[in-house]
Amino acid sequence: MLMQTICLISLTGLHITGSQAQSFQQFIDYLNALPEEQRQAKVDSFMSAGHSFPYTEMDSLVAFVYQGTAVKIAVAGDATGWSPDLDLEKVAGTDFWYYQAVYEPDARLDYKFVKNGVTWLLDPLNPYTCTGGYGPNSELRMPACTIPPEIAYYPAIPHGTLHDTLLYSTNLGNSRSIKIYLPPGYDTTTRSYPVILFHDGLEYITLGEAPNILDYLIAHLEIVPVIAIFVPPVNRNQEYAGSLKEPFRKFIIEELMPVFDEQYRIETDPQKRAMLGASNGGNISLYIGMKNPESFGKIAAQSSNIQTEISNTFQGSDKLDLELYLDIGKYDIPMLIPLVANLVSILEAKQYDFQHFIFNEGHSYCNWRDHLRLPLVQFFPFNTGIQENRGQLNFKLDQNYPNPFREQTTIPFSLTPGAEASLILQTMSGQHLETLVSGRFDQPINNFVFHNKNYPAGSYSYTLIVQGASKSKTLTIIR
Numbered sequence: 438m439l440m441q442t443i444c445l446i447s448l449t450g451l452h453i454t455g456s457q458a459q460s461f462q463q464f465i466d467y468l469n470a471l472p473e474e475q476r477q478a479k480v481d482s483f484m485s486a487g488h489s490f491p492y493t494e495m496d497s498l499v500a501f502v503y504q505g506t507a508v509k510i511a512v513a514g515d516a517t518g519w520s521p522d523l524d525l526e527k528v529a530g531t532d533f534w535y536y537q538a539v540y541e542p543d544a545r546l547d548y549k550f551v552k553n554g555v556t557w558l559l560d561p562l563n564p565y566t567c568t569g570g571y572g573p574n575s576e577l578r579m580p581a582c583t584i585p586p587e588i589a590y591y592p593a594i595p596h597g598t599l600h601d602t603l604l605y606s607t608n609l610g611n612s613r614s615i616k617i618y619l620p621p622g623y624d625t626t627t628r629s630y631p632v633i634l635f636h637d638g639l640e641y642i643t644l645g646e647a648p649n650i651l652d653y654l655i656a657h658l659e660i661v662p663v664i665a666i667f668v669p670p671v672n673r674n675q676e677y678a679g680s681l682k683e684p685f686r687k688f689i690i691e692e693l694m695p696v697f698d699e700q701y702r703i704e705t706d707p708q709k710r711a712m713l714g715a716s717n718g719g720n721i722s723l724y725i726g727m728k729n730p731e732s733f734g735k736i737a738a739q740s741s742n743i744q745t746e747i748s749n750t751f752q753g754s755d756k757l758d759l760e761l762y763l764d765i766g767k768y769d770i771p772m773l774i775p776l777v778a779n780l781v782s783i784l785e786a787k788q789y790d791f792q793h794f795i796f797n798e799g800h801s802y803c804n805w806r807d808h809l810r811l812p813l814v815q816f817f818p819f820n821t822g823i824q825e826n827r828g829q830l831n832f833k834l835d836q837n838y839p840n841p842f843r844e845q846t847t848i849p850f851s852l853t854p855g856a857e858a859s860l861i862l863q864t865m866s867g868q869h870l871e872t873l874v875s876g877r878f879d880q881p882i883n884n885f886v887f888h889n890k891n892y893p894a895g896s897y898s899y900t901l902i903v904q905g906a907s908k909s910k911t912l913t914i915i916r
Contacts, residue, residue: 473530490562514548515799542581587653595621620662636714638667677717707734737812
């Protein structure tokens with residue numbers, strides 16, 4: 438059984454001491470000690486010194502800064518439930534406003550300034566933005582936050598192709614334009630491919646960078662080539678979580694998939710068919726998965742709404758033949774957090790195969806985009822394709838324990854006696870950190886004890902490589 442619950446919440450830096458941690462506060466104290474008529478010149482000097490804003494120090498201390506004329510400036514965003522509750526303080530005699538806060542070193546949060554209680558605006562000092570369904574927001578990236586490489590477009594690697602199909606639904610009485618991604622090399626082969634269906638499909642293309650991510654992961658041999666179907670909603674709330682939920686399920690199962698199964702070389706094995714969505718899109722993914730595990734055996738739900746019917750079905754029914762992925766943000770929509778936690782408890786009790794992550798982020802496409810690799814690698818690992826061609830390979834990588842851990846953890850793995858293998862440690866973006874152990878293994882069952890001495894708190898990938906095939910899992914270091 439694969440059951441992994443990872444909470445990426447670091448306590449590093451929450452208790453800040455020492456003179457360096459107070460450098461911004463020392464500047465504020467210095468300003469306030471000056472006569473008012475001298476303060477603006479010092480502010481202008483500070484603002485022209487080339488600082489990055491928001492101003493971060495000691496990994497987890499941040500100061501939001503605004504310079505300009507206003508009656509009131511507040512921050513609204515992921516950390517406030519988008520209520521303008523964080524009031525910036527104005528230094529008397531200046532146009533300098535600030536608010537200090539503490540967040541996790543790897544946090545990534547969307548926010549806006551609210552001027553005079555009515556005007557919502559991007560932070561003019563911050564170049565980073567994240568675009569969502571309601572337009573762009575300013576993006577706070579704490580020092581340990583990293584943007585994964587796979588979201589970018591790389592001209593030098595092979596690229597899949599997007600094709601449009603207009604499909605009418607008799608169950609829903611409407612039509613919608615659906616896009617299908619065919620992986621590089623599709624036209625030069627005759628074999629069938631696994632498939633993943635995205636709800637809110639057009640947003641996963643334009644905001645979630647799904648084609649770039651698929652291209653990158655396929656080119657770097659992190660996943661096998663897959664077909665992706667991007668399905669947009671027409672009546673989103675009703676289709677995903679309302680009165681049209683059941684007709685929408687029938688549309689997917691009885692109308693859409695039979696058409697695409699006939700037109701394209703798609704695997705029919707449910708364990709090679711996945712479905713993914715975010716928020717209410719996660720809700721409909723879970724709903725269709727629980728109703729039709731014979732059609733889709735792998736379900737991913739990002740920052741998901743989970744209706745009572747779904748949790749009750751998972752609780753009250755026999756274990757379904759499903760593998761699942763769930764994640765949620767620490768700064769997500771508050772009502773969603775306990776819904777995900779409740780389903781995780783049910784899945785644990787029922788011994789489902791699943792992964793669960795809590796990220797120091799909010800309810801946004803930047804969050805879902807930056808972690809899309811996780812369900813893709815979980816559902817379609819590259820070693821699956823290799824092992825189909827190398828039936829003689831037999832090896833297994835298990836979850837490390839304890840996990841999360843501080844100083845020491847054990848990584849179990851098994852393989853054919855006499856096999857040559859390497860166990861490596863990587864960042865979540867795929868950067869090689871070190872080879873933990875390598876060589877010939879004469880025992881079928883092996884346990885590598887990893888002692889952490891240098892790596893900071895966070896999530897890392899460990900990979901077992903045997904004759905070119907590989908399997909990966911995630912470990913988390915805490916402080």
